[in-house]
Amino acid sequence: MTPHDWLNSENTVKRSKKPYAHFDLRTDIGKQKFYISNSHKVAAHGFYPFIHYQIKTIKFNKTKGPRVKTRDICYAAHIDRCIYQYYSFMLNELYNERVRIDGTSDVAVAYRTDLHKSNIYFSKRAFDYIKELGRCYVMIGDFTHFFDNLDHDYLKRQWCSLLKCDRLPDDHYSVFKNVTAYSKWELTDLLALNGLSDDWAGRKNLNSQVRVLMPRQFKENRSHIVKNANHYGIPQGSPISATLANVYMLEVDKLINDMILGLGGKYMRYSDDFIIILPDVAELNAAEAFGKIHTLLKTAPRLTLEQSKTQYFHYADGELENCGKQFHAEADGSSRFINFLGFTFDGRQVSIRAKTISKYYYRMYRKANNIAKAGGYTPAGKHISCENLYRRYSERGADGKPGNFLTYVSRAEREYGSNEAITRDTKRHMQKIRKTLDGKKKDRKGGALNVASPFKSNLFIFCAAINKEQEKTSEID
Numbered sequence: 001m002t003p004h005d006w007l008n009s010e011n012t013v014k015r016s017k018k019p020y021a022h023f024d025l026r027t028d029i030g031k032q033k034f035y036i037s038n039s040h041k042v043a044a045h046g047f048y049p050f051i052h053y054q055i056k057t058i059k060f061n062k063t064k065g066p067r068v069k070t071r072d073i074c075y076a077a078h079i080d081r082c083i084y085q086y087y088s089f090m091l092n093e094l095y096n097e098r099v100r101i102d103g104t105s106d107v108a109v110a111y112r113t114d115l116h117k118s119n120i121y122f123s124k125r126a127f128d129y130i131k132e133l134g135r136c137y138v139m140i141g142d143f144t145h146f147f148d149n150l151d152h153d154y155l156k157r158q159w160c161s162l163l164k165c166d167r168l169p170d171d172h173y174s175v176f177k178n179v180t181a182y183s184k185w186e187l188t189d190l191l192a193l194n195g196l197s198d199d200w201a202g203r204k205n206l207n208s209q210v211r212v213l214m215p216r217q218f219k220e221n222r223s224h225i226v227k228n229a230n231h232y233g234i235p236q237g238s239p240i241s242a243t244l245a246n247v248y249m250l251e252v253d254k255l256i257n258d259m260i261l262g263l264g265g266k267y268m269r270y271s272d273d274f275i276i277i278l279p280d281v282a283e284l285n286a287a288e289a290f291g292k293i294h295t296l297l298k299t300a301p302r303l304t305l306e307q308s309k310t311q312y313f314h315y316a317d318g319e320l321e322n323c324g325k326q327f328h329a330e331a332d333g334s335s336r337f338i339n340f341l342g343f344t345f346d347g348r349q350v351s352i353r354a355k356t357i358s359k360y361y362y363r364m365y366r367k368a369n370n371i372a373k374a375g376g377y378t379p380a381g382k383h384i385s386c387e388n389l390y391r392r393y394s395e396r397g398a399d400g401k402p403g404n405f406l407t408y409v410s411r412a413e414r415e416y417g418s419n420e421a422i423t424r425d426t427k428r429h430m431q432k433i434r435k436t437l438d439g440k441k442k443d444r445k446g447g448a449l450n451v452a453s454p455f456k457s458n459l460f461i462f463c464a465a466i467n468k469e470q471e472k473t474s475e476i477d
Contacts, residue, residue: 001113006089007033016085021207022077023048023185023218029082036079036086043170045083047178049225050074050235051212053187072148074184074235081239087175088240089113094162095246099253103261107253110270111242120415122268123341126275127350129266130315130338135280136265137323138313138338139290144306146272147241148233150248151301152180155234158247179234179244183227193221232302245271252303255296263289275340280316290327311335320347343412351421352409360405364393364429368436376437386437394430 006012007029016029035041055071076084096114099105109115109122130136143149156176160168168176188198190212196202206212213221234241253269256276260267265278278289290312297303307330314321320338324331338345344353367389376384391397391404398406406426413422 001093003037003086003090007037007086012085016082018075018078018081019207020075021209021212022051022075023212024077024079025210027078027082029085032079032082036083039169039171042083042087043174045079045174047080047083047174048077049183049185050076050238051187051190052184052235071236073237074182075237076239080178083175084179084239087172088243091159091162091240091243091247095243095250098162098250102250102254104253104257107257107267108246108249108269111246118411119270119341120343120412122270123343124350124416126266126268126277126340127338127343127345129277130345133277133279133315135316136314137278137280137286137290138315139276139278139293139327140311140313140338140340141274141276141305142309143272144304147236147245149302149304150234150245151232153231154301155180155244155248158250159244161250162247175240179238179240181228182235183225184235185224185226189224193217193224242271248300252297252300255299256293259289259292259296270341273340275338280314287327308332311338313338315347318348320345349419349421350416351424352412352426354425357425360393360426361429361432364389364433365436367393368433372437372439389433394433 001009013028013030018026029036052072052074055073057069057071075081092111092113096105096112099108109117109119130138156168159172159176160166163169163172187203191198191202191206193213194206194209196205234244249269253267257267260276260278263278263281265276267276268274276290276293278286281289294305297305307328309332310324310328310330311322311332312324312327314323320336322333322335324333336346339353342353342356344351371384371386371389374384378384391400393404393406395406397404398410406429409423409426413420416422
């Protein structure tokens with residue numbers, strides 16, 4: 001696709017429209033296509049600060065218990081977002097061409113514009129290859145704080161390499177500078193300056209405004225702007241960050257892929273998660289191969305493995321063994337399954353990852369339990385419809401648009417086939433919904449029926465139960 005075609009695509013324009021309020025007025029690529037495609041305009045463009053906030057999620061582990069995971073998100077001003085989207089497209093096109101030349105087109109499977117495949121497809125490719133080999137070693141790993149650690153000088157060199165130049169053109173340098181030496185403004189501060197509470201209602205109110213701050217207020221409160229003073233790190237959430245992550249890995253991906261292909265194996269990477277599959281060889285040779293991978297990863301500055309999450313497995317004719325401690329003292333030796341792109345392989349069957357299933361049931365139970373607690377009626381005595389509950393969490397909403405989690409489950413089953421255990425953990429979802437709705441249902445007078453609710457208020461217990469159930473089923477099968 002040419003830049004002209006991309007700029008005039010209905011889908012491009014649609015994806016560039018965002019409802020949130022920012023420092024500038026809302027706009028889209030359809031309105032800004034002549035500006036953002038003018039290299040002189042972009043070179044001289046004054047970028048606004050990103051607005052920054054944190055997403056906190058609770059992660060549960062059967063042995064370590066619950067922990068809070070924090071993810072930093074930055075979102076760009078509307079005109080800046082259009083520029084980032086345009087340059088992301090151009091870099092992606094060059095990247096696609098480059099990896100075809102390098103022979104690494106099958107390595108990076110995230111944030112590509114030419115693959116048109118989902119994580120379902122790529123996870124199946126990996127698991128099918130494991131089964132095809134019959135006997136092999138598997139390494140699963142991810143990088144520590146990937147986006148936060150991308151070295152700016154190294155990124156610029158890879159960017160230049162992609163453009164086949166020694167020095168970035170002025171427009172590209174402008175984009176590079178503002179996505180590396182970026183500035184940000186805390187969302188909490190913007191809410192406070194607008195006299196709004198830091199909650200859902202306050203954020204909704206803020207995003208209903210024309211701007212988060214008027215130009216005069218922006219100038220008067222510039223002290224709130226914080227710049228990235230480090231020589232590393234790019235913001236998560238910008239339209240170009242994912243593409244730049246792939247660009248950063250250009251040389252490393254080729255080095256590792258060339259090595260793995262030479263050994264008859266496969267290397268696939270989805271952002272900061274990767275899988276390496278090696279045909280079964282003598283243990284010493286496998287150790288040497290994995291050791292060399294660690295060395296090759298060090299060729300990119302600040303690229304480090306999360307050793308506690310790195311896993312090594314040996315697969316032999318349907319049997320899967322975690323052999324992590326044989327290859328690295330800090331490797332995760334607890335997992336019995338290979339988890340990749342949201343799917344789990346136990347050596348015999350593929351299923352949807354237990355954490356994904358747990359999240360689905362947790363949200364479903366929470367909503368159903370709230371209805372049950374209210375006895376099916378609002379404080380004003382109006383009947384609470386369960387339509388939204390069934391639309392979002394049951395097979396009733398799976399066939400429509402936009403669909404729900406069970407739509408995804410059905411797609412996965414079609415891709416993998418009925419021989420895998422894709423639908424195993426969601427088959428009885430309707431019964432679980434009905435039991436939860438009936439379990440704590442109140443009578444019209446407000447008295448609760450003496451029926452135990454199947455809902456577990458402690459999500460850790462529930463996640464552990466799902467994991468245990470999945471392990472049991474795998475053993476039975």
